[in-house]
Amino acid sequence: MAGVRVAGVGLTQFGRHPERTGRDLFAEAALAAREESGVPSDDIEELNFGNYMGVLAERQGHMAPLMAEAAGLDCPATRYEDACASAGMAVREAVRTVRSGESDVVLAGGLERMTNLDTADVTEGLATAADELFEIRQGMTFPGAYALMARAYFERYGGSREDLAHIAVKNHDNAFENEYAQFHRKITVEEALDAPMVADPLGLMDACPVTDGASALVLVSDEYAAEHGLDAPVSVTGTGQGGDNLALQDRRDMASTPAAEKAADEAFADADISPGDVDAAEVHDCFTIAEVLAIESLGLYERGEGIGAARRGETTADGDVPVNLSGGLKAKGHPVGATGGSQVVEMTRLLRGDHPNSDAVPDADVGVTHNAGGTVASAVVHVLEVDR
Ligand code: COA
Secondary structure (H helix, E strand, O other): OOOEEEEEEEEOOOEOOOOOOHHHHHHHHHHHHHHHHOOOHHHOOEEEEEOOOHHHHOOOOOHHHHHHHHOOOOOOEEEEOEOEOHHHHHHHHHHHHHHHOOOOEEEEEEEEOOOOOOHHHHHHHHHOOOOOOOOHHHOOOHHHHHHHHHHHHHHHHOOOHHHHHHHHHHHHHHHOOOOOOOOOOOOOHHHHHHOOEEEOOEEHHHEOOOOEEEEEEEEEEHHHHHHOOOOOOEEEEEEEEEEOOOOHHHOOOOOOOHHHHHHHHHHHHHHOOOHHHOOEEEOOOOEHHHHHHHHHHOOOOOOOOHHHOOOOOOOOOOOOOOEOOOOHHHHHOOOHHHHHHHHHHHHHHHHHOOOOOHHHOOOOOEEEEEEEEOOOOEEEEEEEEEOO
16 A cells, blocks of 8 residues: 655635635645645646535536646546535545555645625525534524534533633634734633624634635655655555534434544554544634544543643643644634645644744644534544654
C-alpha cells in the first residue's frame, strides 16, 4: 500500500466574498496548492471536490468538472457531498485512491458560497442535511439541533454555558493570528455569555458564522514525492469514516457521537497510534458543544470530561493537547463544503512549522482532524504525521 504525502496546500481567505464566484474561489485555493507542491497540472490525475449547497447558493449543480476547468486541470472530477463533511470525504477518497496505486497525484478540497444568501435562507439550506420527514418539517434547524445535544449533555454529565464560553474564547484567541480566519477579534467569557441567544443554551458566540471559502490539497504517493524530489514532510497515515442515524430522535444517545467514535477508531488503528499519541487536533466545532463531543469521540477525553477541558486550559494553545489552533469553525469560519479540507490544510501547516500558531506545538509529531456532517450522522477522521 502506497504512503500518502501532502505535497501542497491552499486556502482562500474565509469570510464574506460578495464580489467572487465559487469557481473563482476554488481556483485560487487549488492554484495555491499546486504552486506550493511544484507538481505540474498535467500530473494531477483526479479532482475530488467537496461541496454541499451549490445548487441552492449559486444555482449550480454538476460542479466538479467546472471546478477542474477553473483550476486549469484536465482530469476526471467528482463531487463529494456529505453535508459539512463533504471535503473531509473528498480527502479520504483521495487518500484511498493514492494508497491503492490507482493514481499517484490527486487534488482534493472543497468550496462553499454562503453569504450570497441571507441568514434565513442559509438556515433553511443547511437544514436539508437533517431528516426531511421527521426533523425539517417540524422546524428543526442546526442551531436548534445542537442546542438539544447541549441540553442532553448537560443533563447527563453536567456543564454550563460558561464552560462553552471558554471554548469560544479559546478559538477566537487562536484565530487572531491566522491570516485566513474570518474573525480577528478576541472575546471574553462575559462577552460570550452576554451575546444574543440563538437557540438556548447556545448564543451567538457558541455558533460558527456563515462563510464563503475554499480549500485544496495536492496528495501524492511516497514514490512520486521521492522521484520528483518534493518537499512534503507531512503524511496522511490514517483515515476513518463512521455513520449514524440521520435524525437525532433515532439516536440511542444525543450526548455522544458514535459516528465520530467509529471514524476515530478506524483512523487510529490505520495509523497504528492511540489517542495518547495525539499532539494537536482540529475538530468540527460548528457549535461549542460540538467541540466537546468531538474531543470525547476522539478518545482525548472520557465521556463527560471534555466539557471542562478549555476552562481548565488543557486544550488552549499552551495546553497539553491544543484543539483548534486554527480558530476552528467558530472563529476561522465554516464554508461547509470546504471545511474538512481546510482542517487538513491547517494541520499540515501546524506540523510543518509554517502556521502562525506552530509555536504552540513545536515538537508535534501527530495531528488529528475530525470533520462531521449534520448532527454527526457522518464523520471522517484523519491522522497526519510529520517527518522529524
Ligand atoms: N460568531 C461571532 N460573531 C458573529 C457570528 C458568529 N457565529 N455570526 C455573526 N457574527 C457577527 C457579525 O460579524 C456581525 O458583526 P458586526 O455587526 O460587528 O459586523 C454581527 O454578528 C451580525 O452578523 P449577522 O450576519 O447579521 O448575524 P445573523 O444574526 O444573521 O447570524 C447566526 C448569526 C449565528 C444565526 C449565523 O451566523 C448562523 O446561522 N450560524 C450557524 C451556521 C450553521 O449552522 N452552520 C452549519 C453548522 S452544522
